[in-house]
Amino acid sequence: MSHDIAPTPSLAERPFLGFGLGLRPEYYQTVLDTGPRVDWFEITSENYMVEGGRPLYYLERIKERYPLVMHGVSMSIGATDPLDTGYLHRLKALAEHVQPAWISDHLCWTGHGGRNLHDLMPLPYNEEAIHHVAERVRQVQDFLGRRILLENVSSYLTYRHSQMSEWEFYTAVVEEADCLMLLDVNNIHVSAVNHGFDPHEYLNGVPVERVWQFHLAGHTDYGNFIIDTHDQPIVEPVWALYAHALDRFGAVSTMIERDDNMPPFDELLAELAEARAIGEDKLGVQRCLA
Amino acid sequence: MPRLNELQAEFARHVLNGEGGMAEHVLGDRGIDADLRLAVYANAYRARLAEVLERDFAALHYHLGAERFEALAGDYIDTHPSPYFSLRWFAQALPDFLLGHPLGREAPALAELARLEWAFVEAFDAADAACADEAAAAAVPPQEWPSLRIGLHPSLRLVAHDWDIIALWQAYRDDAPTPPLRRLDAPGCCLVWRRELDTQYRALAGDEAAGLDALARGGDFSDLCERIAAHLDEPQQAALRAATLLKTWLSAGMIAALGDDDERV
Numbered sequence: 001m002s003h004d005i006a007p008t009p010s011l012a013e014r015p016f017l018g019f020g021l022g023l024r025p026e027y028y029q030t031v032l033d034t035g036p037r038v039d040w041f042e043i044t045s046e047n048y049m050v051e052g053g054r055p056l057y058y059l060e061r062i063k064e065r066y067p068l069v070m071h072g073v074s075m076s077i078g079a080t081d082p083l084d085t086g087y088l089h090r091l092k093a094l095a096e097h098v099q100p101a102w103i104s105d106h107l108c109w110t111g112h113g114g115r116n117l118h119d120l121m122p123l124p125y126n127e128e129a130i131h132h133v134a135e136r137v138r139q140v141q142d143f144l145g146r147r148i149l150l151e152n153v154s155s156y157l158t159y160r161h162s163q164m165s166e167w168e169f170y171t172a173v174v175e176e177a178d179c180l181m182l183l184d185v186n187n188i189h190v191s192a193v194n195h196g197f198d199p200h201e202y203l204n205g206v207p208v209e210r211v212w213q214f215h216l217a218g219h220t221d222y223g224n225f226i227i228d229t230h231d232q233p234i235v236e237p238v239w240a241l242y243a244h245a246l247d248r249f250g251a252v253s254t255m256i257e258r259d260d261n262m263p264p265f266d267e268l269l270a271e272l273a274e275a276r277a278i279g280e281d282k283l284g285v286q287r288c289l290a
Numbered sequence: 291m292p293r294l295n296e297l298q299a300e301f302a303r304h305v306l307n308g309e310g311g312m313a314e315h316v317l318g319d320r321g322i323d324a325d326l327r328l329a330v331y332a333n334a335y336r337a338r339l340a341e342v343l344e345r346d347f348a349a350l351h352y353h354l355g356a357e358r359f360e361a362l363a364g365d366y367i368d369t370h371p372s373p374y375f376s377l378r379w380f381a382q383a384l385p386d387f388l389l390g391h392p393l394g395r396e397a398p399a400l401a402e403l404a405r406l407e408w409a410f411v412e413a414f415d416a417a418d419a420a421c422a423d424e425a426a427a428a429a430v431p432p433q434e435w436p437s438l439r440i441g442l443h444p445s446l447r448l449v450a451h452d453w454d455i456i457a458l459w460q461a462y463r464d465d466a467p468t469p470p471l472r473r474l475d476a477p478g479c480c481l482v483w484r485r486e487l488d489t490q491y492r493a494l495a496g497d498e499a500a501g502l503d504a505l506a507r508g509g510d511f512s513d514l515c516e517r518i519a520a521h522l523d524e525p526q527q528a529a530l531r532a533a534t535l536l537k538t539w540l541s542a543g544m545i546a547a548l549g550d551d552d553e554r555v
Contacts, residue, residue, distance in 0.1 A: 053414050080294055111302070111372075116373065116374060194320075227330070
């Protein structure tokens, strides 16, 4: 094999960063001024693929004070268009600068025929898609020289030709690609409601040693659907599912995503404290100290 | 079973153009039919892009009103599928598009306003550069002045306009009613640049606009003086005026370099 990534990740090499938040422009100055008790921040990679100005100014200062991970939305790992090498070069350059604990993106496709839909489009759960995505993940990992994390997305439809459950598909991809998992607990809840599966079955169906990060977020209930909007507080069923996830997966770095309807920063800190309290309950207080 | 490539092509056509054919690949389950499930994606696509346009052209949205802006956004989204990996660049063709759009033909001032707003977007995250100061200018030996290169800050933009777009911008900022669209007596130019982290703008006098334009084209101090002279009743005053303007520019953080790159101060 051309890549130099060690085979099969073990739990011993899984870092535990603690409890983090998404770094958003609304909170840049507050973060610098108050040095909040946040163990780490997740940045949206594309927001820093710019030439200069405010985003890079704050990135520079915040990365001196907090561990960062990079989370992208544009890799389009499941697309059938060629991989965007221009994007990957920018991603690699940003990673060299930021030195993130890891890099993640989504198990989805975001465009076709050179046209970007700017959305996390679902893949059909079948053999062709497994091999296609896994091969592309291997190419990306070879290029970046590291394993990446792939996140499960929320979905609102089921393809007629899917041949397995989402978690079987997800597991097959990450094992064939030898990559890691960013488990979005809210997305599991959203998809479970939208498609009528048992979210616990999902959690119990993915391999413990590959899960390196959790996402928590809020969503919007439209009656027919729940939509993954990241503009509301986390709901009780998601907290409960998170507690179950900690039971199964152990000390996995956890962060809260909030992207719209931004509350005062203190409200996010309070939500993060709730996550930490669940973590302390499940993992022990010592394990969860900032 | 469709190949992955065909499935994605079909889905993309559905989202981009509303073309049928995708529904047969989707289950209508749990009491929700395939068309409604697909509509979640198609609607989200348009809503997301419209939101970007509204964010980047907030003053245009303010003056056009929600309904007309929505119509414009819809036409733009239909004709400008995004080739970009990031939404940062999606809206960049809107000012030109508006020029040729019925709403822009009806009110060319609004197309100029859109160009001003895009200059703000560009200035916001343009490259950083250390700024030269007055001490750097004072250190330039007299004989070097004529051929002195004066590098503008990378965020600096010059927005030429025939209409009073600054009044439109200020009305938006102040949440005031849209003023009558007024054609200027002479062509105007609005300067946009980023000073440290904050985007700034101001109207330029004719000679100042011409001088900055000369520098934006890579001109030196002589070119600057020449362009300024064309605007003065007494052209022999050009060097003095150029020196005065340069001092203003230096103190406003608009000048990134004096001299050649290898002797940058």
